[in-house]
Amino acid sequence: MPLDYSALSSGESALADLTEAARADIAALAYPDKAWVKPVSGPDGDAAADVLIVGGGQSGLTIAAALRREGIANVVVLDQAPAGAEGPWVTFARMPELRTPKITVGMDFGIPNLGVRRWFETRYGRDAWTSLIRLPRTDWMDYLNWYRAVWAIDVENSTVVTDIADAGGLVRVTARQNGAESIRYAKLVVLATGSDGAGAWRVPDFITAALPPDRYDHSNQPIDFTRLKGKAIGILGHGASAFDTAVAALEAGVASVDLCFRRARLPRVNPHRYIENAGIMTHHPLLDDTVRWRIARHFRLNDQPPAWASFERAIAMPGFRMHAGSPWLDMALEDGRIRVTTPATVLHFDHVIPATGQVIDLAARPELNSLHDLVARWQDRFVPPPEEADAGLGQLPYLGDGYEMLPRDPGGPDWVTRVHAFNALSTVSQGPHSTSISGHRHALPRLVRGLTRRLLLDQQHELIAGLEAYADQDLPLPDDFEAALALNGGRPA
Ligand SMILES: Cc1cc2nc3c(=O)[nH]c(=O)nc-3n(C[C@H](O)[C@H](O)[C@H](O)COP(=O)(O)OP(=O)(O)OC[C@H]3O[C@@H](n4cnc5c(N)ncnc54)[C@H](O)[C@@H]3O)c2cc1C
Incomplete structure (x- = not known):
């Protein structure tokens, strides 16, 4: 039986102290977090989000936090689940503890006070951590809730995204909340919709x-x-x-x-444990197509x-x-x-x-309806030997190195590249580990680089004018400083 740590709980005050300590650490390591993305308005006149994240599970939260560290705060996070019920942890996951070993890092960005270990020790004591083998499942959800509070990430819950479409240089995201439909605009969209984001539990x-x-x-x-x-x-x-x-x-x-x-x-064997190394998890998209296909197939068959x-x-x-x-x-x-x-x-x-797990079926995902016929899939870009064919994997998008969708046809619609798939859709292109607890540390930087790269390139033609107009003074001297020098024999007046 797993240990019952609840009796050891040290209460909310110690966690409140940890929250403050984590925030102080984040602030101390924040450079350069200043905002740099030019605001734009959508067709409705409201400010468009720089990045809209569909899904507020562990991936959505970590992406929002990582973007904050890159100076991108105009981020919207939507999740169809009620607050505190995102992801599988307290809904249909029934195991007492996580499968992932307790030594897990990634969401913490190397900040110990933000990591699950410090959180657990604060809540239950150091001895409890020492004797722990794997994290209790519901504690993981509690940690995610705490993490969200530390960053003050504003997830709009009970909001289901039903369509993602072109809006001329922006992406239009249709969502439904309490039966009412709303439209939002964003420069970029990230699908952080989890392991059934490529289909359905059927x-x-x-x-x-x-x-x-x-x-x-x-x-x-x-x-x-x-x-x-x-x-x-x-x-x-x-x-x-x-x-x-x-x-x-x-x-x-x-x-x-x-x-x-x-x-x-x-x-008997868990193939995830084999690929959990820094080499594969960091560089998976650089592997050639045959190797990536075979890795994905190995996971399908084993x-x-x-x-x-x-x-x-x-x-x-x-x-x-x-x-x-x-x-x-x-x-x-x-x-x-x-x-x-x-x-x-x-x-x-x-x-x-x-x-029986989930089936791959992009047509089962309403939010992909306007996308799935436009984007390149593995079946469009790679022909496996007949004995290695897999119609399910073939449906998955052939993504760019920043998890962005690519147009299926040459000269196809560019707007699809504004949609990044950090979910099960990325399994062949980016590896089976991206969204898992152990994968974040290695996979997330690829996504964040892809997002910041696109945001920068979008505004590159305004950079020179901005640079030339830049007037913040490092040396705050009066305009007549040099004239005064001349009058004063080279000495400041
Ligand atoms: C039973 C079970 C046990 C698992 N155990 C582990 C484990 O021990 N370790 C591990 O690393 N992984 C485990 N996993 C895999 C696990 O699902 C992922 O690691 C983790 O949940 C991925 O986080 P995520 O944020 O990417 O996706 P999720 O946690 O699945 O979050 C996706 C979110 O997207 C939201 N969403 C989906 N579609 C929409 C939409 N159209 N509009 C708005 N919101 C939407 C969902 O409501 C959900 O909250 C387990 C999975 C299951 C099913």
């Missing part, structure tokens, strides 16, 4: 065809387990969320969980194993059974129960939960 068709909607849930959505009390549950999949969902269901009082997966063996803690908890529970080599070949409702046929047997359930 229940396989054979399940939706066989069952009414109240007989299944996808594991990557909030599930009300109380209504499943006493029931027999079938889970399809072998990833972390399959095991975490099994544990959550059994703890909530379901009668049994049968976890089925197609593979003959559970994966899933991560379930986290050890989740696996251990699940197999210790009496109602839990596991079936390797057991894809669901057929499914039907029979006398009110769900009959599932596997190669080895027939199982009966009251409810099923596919834990």
